[in-house]
Amino acid sequence: MEPRRNFIKKAGVLASVFAGQGFFNQLQAAQFIAAAAITSDDPFIAASDEDYWQVIQQAYTVPSNFINLNNGGVSPSPSVVQQAVERYNQLSNQGPSYFMWRILDQGREPLRQKLALLAGCSPEEIAVNRNATEALNTVIFGLNLQKGDEVIGTKQDYPNMIQAWRQRALRDGIVYKQISFDFPIEDDDTIVKAFEQAITPKTKILHITHIINWVGQILPVKKICQMAHRRGLEVIVDGAHSFGLLDFAIPDLECDYFGTSLHKFLSAPIGSGMLWIKKEHISKIWPLVCNDKPQSPDIRKFETLGTRSFPIEQGIGEAIAFHTAIGSKRKEERIRYLKNYWATRVQNIPGVQLHTSLKPGYSCAICGVSIKGLTPAQLDQQLYNTYKIHTVGIVWENISCVRITPHVYTRIADLDVLVAAIEKIASGVKG
Ligand SMILES: Cc1ncc(COP(=O)(O)O)c(C=O)c1O
The missing domain is CATH 3.90.1150.10 (Aspartate Aminotransferase, domain 1)
Incomplete structure (x- = not known):
């Protein structure tokens, strides 16, 4: 395509990303559009285009007195996201019950749709919550497991999930087994086989971490899920580090449950997370917090959190706009x-x-x-x-x-x- 037509096409795509994002900083949007128009469509070439990334860098409020290379712990939000949270917070405090419940909460369903678009799934499979721990603990504590049922995880999983499974073992008599890996491993079969060999007739669930937080190893989730399903098991995926970083659609992983933080690579406000449950499983998972229809097939039963930060929740929408403007890949x-x-x-x-x-x-x-x-x-x-x-x-x-x-x-x-x-x-x- 000749350059001018290419520019116009890209500008059109980006303008549609920002359309409807009423609060997205217009000046920044213009800079993004101009930068994206001159960089390559090929993500591998664009990866080293410093002129393009300089525009993105300036959208963040990074410290000048130290270099932050621990974005795996929690990531900062770009200023547009921070400003949105502050705006929503000021609005909330003008009349909390009115602005939070009647105004900001109206953004919940549009937000669910935006998250679903990003995750490549139905909005009816997405619940918004506060972090990966809450998302995954909802599934871990919500599953109907009997005494003696086995769950297989790994020693390299995240402590909060290990502790949740141990609590279930103590309380309900389930058997929680951990396999161990020596990372790095550059062979999918080694990982799939290690899980497969640990399975017994009593195994019901595999718990896997998509990207191991300690060293960044990516696990072959889809292959593990396919193997598990052949054996009649369900798979919970801890995607705290993969969502907003790797370019994938959640259903393509072929897992049953997926929980993630949004305050890591998506750069959403700190204290935001998301739970995805395959539609057919929703009714059998008990909510962690009360709901009037705990066995309902409606994903919204996992959002009965009471009063929480609507500014943070609604700020997620700005982070999605920012992320989409860059492009996942x-x-x-x-x-x-x-x-x-x-x-x-x-x-x-x-x-x-x-x-x-x-x-x-x-x-x-x-x-x-x-x-x-x-x-x-x-x-x-x-x-x-x-x-x-x-x-x-x-x-x-x-x-x-x-x-x-x-x-x-x-x-x-x-x-x-x-x-x-x-x-x-x-x-x-x-x-
Ligand atoms: C693999 C993994 N799972 C879960 C979590 C917990 O995330 P959150 O703090 O959002 O609950 C983390 C946090 O670093 C993590 O690395």
Whole structure:
């Protein structure tokens, strides 16, 4: 397509993204449209287009006195999202019961539709809640399981979910079993077989983490689900780190239940999450909080939370507009590019070890790194004290490393500081 027609086509697509987003900052929308029009349609080429990403970087309010490379913990929201939450909050406080219940809550169904569009599913399968813990605990505590029924998870799952299953084991006598992986693993079959071998006639549920938060390993969810379904099992997916990062439709994973945070890679307001349940399963899952029709097939039965932050919920819509303006695949490939940028530059430094595969199907944003002779806490401290780089030291089961997580606003110059810091620290450590 010749360039001018291409520009007009892209501008039209983006304008429709912003249409109806009444509060989306018009100036920023114009900048986005102009930047998107000149970058490549190919996400792999756009991944290294610094002129384009500079526009995105400026949409965030990043600190000037340290470099935040722990976006895996929780991600910041761009200013349009922050401003929306503040606006909705001020509105709420002008007359809470009126503005929250009669005005802002009117945005709930449109929000459900936007989330469904992003997740590639029916709005009737989406419940909005406060975080991944709430979403997944709803399923874990809501399933009808009998004494002796088995659930298989892994030692590398997230603690809140492990604890929820242990609580069910204590209270209801279910059997919670954990398998363990030595990541990185670059072979799907190894992972699928490990789950398969743990299954017994009593197994009812597999609990899997889509992207392992400690080291960023991506699990072959669809293959695990297909294997589980052949054996009559259901699968719960913890997608806290995958939604808003990887470009996928939830139904394509072929899982039964999916819970995620929205305040990680989607950059939605802090304290937002989402639950997806395959339509046919909704009626049998008991709500975590009361509902007048607990056995209803209506997904809204999981939203009887009472008074909560409507500003946060409605701010999710702005984050979806921002995310959509970038494009899911373009965002995924940029963040993977940033991870590879620093990781490939340090991987051959003597004493440095990566704890994450760099093969595209096995990781995206998160990569673990360690330096021989230093504990994760020591490396984390040196990175912060000397270089003002904020990361997180991980010591969990068989994993011991520092976790580095860039986001769309991370600058190449920041990663250059990280690479130089790792080089310097590694050269000064006596192994
Ligand atoms: C894999 C995984 N699951 C669940 C959670 C919990 O997320 P939230 O804080 O949104 O409940 C996290 C948080 O980091 C996580 O990494």
